Amino acid sequence: xxxxxxxxxxxxxxxxxxxxxxxxxxxxxxxxxxxxxxxxxxxxxxxxxxxxxxxxxxxxxxxxxxxxxxxxxxxxxxxxxxxxxxxxxxxxxxxxxxxxxxxxxxxxxxxxxxxxxxxxxxxxxxxxxxxxxxxxxxxxxxxxxxxxxxxxxxxxxxxxxxxxxxxxxxxxxxxxxxxxxxxxxxxxxxxxxxxxxxxxxxxxxxxxxxxxxxxxxxxxxxxxxxxxxxxxxxxxxxxxxxxxxxxxxxxxxxxxxxxxxxxxxxxxxxxxxxxxxxxxxxxxxxxxxxxxxxxxxxxxxxxxxxxxxxxxxxxxxxxxxxxxxxxxxxxxxxxxxxxxxxxxxxxxxxxxxxxxxxxxxxxxxxxxxxxxxxxxxxxxxxxxxxxxxxxxxxxxxxxxxxxxxxxxxxxxxxxxxxxxxxxxxxxxxxxxxxxxxxxx
Amino acid sequence: xxxxxxxxxxxxxxxxxxxxxxxxxxxxxxxxxxxxxxxxxxxxxxxxxxxxxxxxxxxxxxxxxxxxxxxxxxxxxxxxxxxxxxxxxxxxxxxxxxxxxxxxxxxxxxxxxxxxxxxxxxxxxxxxxxxxxxxxxxxxxxxxxxxxxxxxxxxxxxxxxxxxxxxxxxxxxxxxxxxxxxxxxxxxxxxxxxxxxxxxxxxxxxxxxxxxxxxxxxxxxxxxxxxxxxxxxxxxxxxxxxxxxxxxxxxxxxxxxxxxxxxxxxxxxxxxxxxxxxxxxxxxxxxxxxxxxxxxxxxxxxxxxxxxxxxxxxxxxxxxxxxxxxxxxxxxxxxxxxxxxxxxxxxxxxxxxxxxxxxxxxxxxxxxxxxxxxxxxxxxxxxxxxxxxxxxxxxxxxxxxxxxxxxxxxxxxxxxxxxxxxxxxxxxxxxxxxxxxxxx
Numbered sequence: 069x070x071x072x073x074x075x076x077x078x079x080x081x082x083x084x085x086x087x088x089x090x091x092x093x094x095x096x097x098x099x100x101x102x103x104x105x106x107x108x109x110x111x112x113x114x115x116x117x118x119x120x121x122x123x124x125x126x127x128x129x130x131x132x133x134x135x136x137x138x139x140x141x142x143x144x145x146x147x148x149x150x151x152x153x154x155x156x157x158x159x160x161x162x163x164x165x166x167x168x169x170x171x172x173x174x175x176x177x178x179x180x181x182x183x184x185x186x187x188x189x190x191x192x193x194x195x196x197x198x199x200x201x202x203x204x205x206x207x208x209x210x211x212x213x214x215x216x217x218x219x220x221x222x223x224x225x226x227x228x229x230x231x232x233x234x235x236x237x238x239x240x241x242x243x244x245x246x247x248x249x250x251x252x253x254x255x256x257x258x259x260x261x262x263x264x265x266x267x268x269x270x271x272x273x274x275x276x277x278x279x280x281x282x283x284x285x286x287x288x289x290x291x292x293x294x295x296x297x298x299x300x301x302x303x304x305x306x307x308x309x310x311x312x313x314x315x316x317x318x319x320x321x322x323x324x325x326x327x328x329x330x331x332x333x334x335x336x337x338x339x340x341x342x343x344x345x346x347x348x349x350x351x352x353x354x355x356x357x358x359x360x361x362x363x364x365x366x367x368x369x370x371x372x373x374x375x376x377x378x379x380x381x382x383x384x385x386x387x388x389x390x391x392x393x394x395x396x397x398x399x400x401x402x403x404x405x406x407x408x409x410x411x412x413x414x415x416x417x418x419x420x421x422x423x424x425x426x427x428x429x430x431x432x433x434x435x436x437x438x439x440x441x442x443x444x445x446x447x448x449x450x451x452x453x454x455x456x457x458x459x460x461x462x463x464x465x466x467x468x469x470x471x472x473x474x475x476x477x478x479x480x481x482x483x484x485x486x487x488x489x490x491x492x493x494x495x496x497x498x499x500x501x502x503x504x505x506x507x508x
Numbered sequence: 509x510x511x512x513x514x515x516x517x518x519x520x521x522x523x524x525x526x527x528x529x530x531x532x533x534x535x536x537x538x539x540x541x542x543x544x545x546x547x548x549x550x551x552x553x554x555x556x557x558x559x560x561x562x563x564x565x566x567x568x569x570x571x572x573x574x575x576x577x578x579x580x581x582x583x584x585x586x587x588x589x590x591x592x593x594x595x596x597x598x599x600x601x602x603x604x605x606x607x608x609x610x611x612x613x614x615x616x617x618x619x620x621x622x623x624x625x626x627x628x629x630x631x632x633x634x635x636x637x638x639x640x641x642x643x644x645x646x647x648x649x650x651x652x653x654x655x656x657x658x659x660x661x662x663x664x665x666x667x668x669x670x671x672x673x674x675x676x677x678x679x680x681x682x683x684x685x686x687x688x689x690x691x692x693x694x695x696x697x698x699x700x701x702x703x704x705x706x707x708x709x710x711x712x713x714x715x716x717x718x719x720x721x722x723x724x725x726x727x728x729x730x731x732x733x734x735x736x737x738x739x740x741x742x743x744x745x746x747x748x749x750x751x752x753x754x755x756x757x758x759x760x761x762x763x764x765x766x767x768x769x770x771x772x773x774x775x776x777x778x779x780x781x782x783x784x785x786x787x788x789x790x791x792x793x794x795x796x797x798x799x800x801x802x803x804x805x806x807x808x809x810x811x812x813x814x815x816x817x818x819x820x821x822x823x824x825x826x827x828x829x830x831x832x833x834x835x836x837x838x839x840x841x842x843x844x845x846x847x848x849x850x851x852x853x854x855x856x857x858x859x860x861x862x863x864x865x866x867x868x869x870x871x872x873x874x875x876x877x878x879x880x881x882x883x884x885x886x887x888x889x890x891x892x893x894x895x896x897x898x899x900x901x902x903x904x905x906x907x908x909x910x911x912x913x914x915x916x917x918x919x920x921x922x923x924x925x926x927x928x929x930x931x932x933x934x935x936x937x938x939x940x941x942x943x944x945x946x947x948x
Binding site: 092159183191228250251322453456496500 | 517594595599624625626631668687690761765934936937943
């Protein structure tokens with residue numbers, strides 16, 4: 069017994085090393101460092117490379133400029149950094165109990181974006197997009213969402229910057245995931261099931277296929293149509309485009325600093341899930357900067373679902389970002405703008421294409437891609453929950469499964485970073501049948 | 509443009525000041541410092557003060573000793589601290605956007621326990637309880653749960669320490685909150701609706717009232733009965749008892765250190781929600797240590813629901829902790845062991861009694877209590893979500909509402925700490941009707 073106040077001390081030496089409130093000062097733009105430029109987006113009418121002015125009906129000028137920028141570092145506005153500081157830096161967790169369960173001598177680190185208020189990496193871009201729109205006098209944003217991670221992030225960011233947010237949610241998710249709709253509405257967002265009767269695009273789709281379960285491409289068409297028809301509104305996209313991937317680069321920058329503080333000499337391999345590509349790009353591109361400069365040999369692996377395999381089974385060609393062909397043409401790995409994923413697939417990552425920047429990086433051989441079966445993904449999530457307590461988003465479980473397969477097949481003692489794009493609290497029913505049949 | 513890597517820097521000076529991984533080394537026991545001792549628990553048969561041996565059918569010796577201890581500091585075992593370090597220290601957030609919305613010049617800090625893997629403060633005790641049981645050779649824990657915060661925390665802790673966990677969940681929650689059951693099962697827990705046909709207590713209750721919506725007191729009776737009848741099993745309680753409040757003292761110790769690092773001279777007033785009392789006790793008792801030693805004058809306010817007002821409308825007397833009278837008699841503010849809260853109340857905090865330690869502190873005048881209406885609580889939660897992004901647990905919204913009322917009625921410039929016991933991601937439907945009618 070002692071009367072002195074005991075200290076608050078570090079319990080382990082390999083815990084997350086940056087303090088909360090520490091935020092990168094600039095976003096990293098991989099376009100500055102690639103050996104060949106990212107193929108330009110093409111105007112949907114002229115098929116010519118787009119210029120900033122072509123994008124101003126969709127986005128504020130600052131974001132249009134970021135979309136085409138090749139500047140390496142782009143300063144993060146102070147107002148955005150102050151919001152980031154509410155939850156950033158996110159934890160980088162050494163997963164010792166998971167390592168033990170896997171029987172690996174590799175060091176596994178989890179970069180956990182589920183620690184954001186909305187529960188995913190998406191607010192990293194939503195906050196930036198809301199800020200720039202508000203700065204340019206825009207009063208309303210429209211967007212699409214699938215499971216609702218992006219829609220809730222934009223609704224949150226809109227609430228902070230005083231913008232109305234109107235969201236078209238893919239019908240399959242709108243009907244099966246009511247918690248996310250409640251979350252979007254809690255933040256003040258207005259949510260519609262897509263396709264809807266509110267737009268010409270939606271009406272045309274429904275006339276042709278009244279029972280469609282919807283797709284992100286369809287929801288994009290609806291949101292774009294409404295934004296283009298309203299002077300005070302702009303459209304906001306949650307992934308795919310260069311400026312979105314740019315904003316996510318805070319993830320990888322933090323992870324690199326945190327690894328160093330934890331005493332690691334960089335990462336040997338980085339895994340992330342890839343749907344539209346912003347999560348993986350945000351995590352991996354800052355690591356690739358050091359690969360491109362010859363300072364490291366970090367490998368990057370994109371994990372996608374077998375049910376929506378754009379990188380592993382798609383074509384690398386120009387395609388539209390939306391169902392109805394309203395967006396610029398993007399050079400990307402694509403399953404086709406009319407792709408509709410099987411609604412039985414519960415794991416997110418349902419977009420038909422892949423970020424042009426990430427597609428280009430994969431095409432250049434700077435990153436690998438693997439396709440993961442749904443049961444392997446969820447079983448990886450269950451193992452994480454039962455060892456580290458974290459409930460990963462179904463999306464994130466693809467990265468876990470890919471990493472677990474890698475360490476089980478490798479005898480090397482590596483430093484492995486797994487990006488967890490979000491938590492799975494709102495996806496718990498999706499875990500149900502996999503928990504019942506879990507072999508562990 | 510610069511080619512140098514920009515720094516990862518602190519974006520604000522008042523962000524959470526402890527690094528993640530920093531964990532208190534000891535729990536703080538207020539029993540050492542109170543001017544009068546906490547009235548002893550009484551044996552349910554003899555009505556004599558209980559001794560450690562009386563508790564060994566329910567708890568392992570280490571926890572039984574902690575229950576009766578008056579030692580000021582009790583060292584946290586290294587294995588427990590290592591698990592805590594997965595998410596502790598939890599953030600202490602300066603809520604500047606919330607302050608602005610409230611129009612107050614007070615400094616509002618949120619101590620956010622929703623950052624734990626399970627999403628509440630409950631694992632602080634669950635991990636400790638699982639550890640001590642495993643150390644003494646126990647292989648199974650039984651417990652009760654209401655909304656499921658405690659049940660999921662114990663299932664998580666059981667998974668880490670290799671213990672089976674069997675949970676009786678209050679029927680009203682079992683039926684209305686399926687996400688929490690999925691979470692308990694994801695961690696490997698076995699969940700029953702309570703009252704159940706699996707116990708004599710449950711059968712007797714159902715014979716008398718087949719349509720009962722259940723209560724925590726009933727679920728405690730069932731879990732205790734099963735534990736007492738199994739040599740290898742023990743019972744684990746999620747709140748109320750001294751050792752549970754003790755484990756939660758990490759919250760307040762961190763908050764004090766974080767306030768100091770943020771440049772504050774302690775707290776003027778601390779708000780927390782109170783159901784069984786462990787959340788508020790864990791936050792407030794380390795602050796009261798300084799009050800009891802004459803070093804500070806921090807005020808403490810317990811916020812409870814009008815629908816379950818044990819502190820503000822209950823009697824201070826000996827009562828059982830469970831419905832069937834199997835537990836020791838506890839001196840506490842109580843609504844009676846047979847109290848069943850109105851199932852229309854969505855805000856948690858549904859226990860009929862209040863922790864003896866907290867009851868004693870309130871009785872001595874060291875803490876105040878206020879009862880909050882349900883709509884005021886949820887409206888406070890909505891305001892928090894729309895300013896700071898956090899979705900608070902319905903329980904936690906009671907503390908917010910009490911604090912908002914205080915700052916709106918006070919012109920003083922104070923340092924206000926609000927304990928947020930957890931996140932509300934699994935309670936989103938409960939927000940629905942309040943969002944529709946939100947006046948903001």
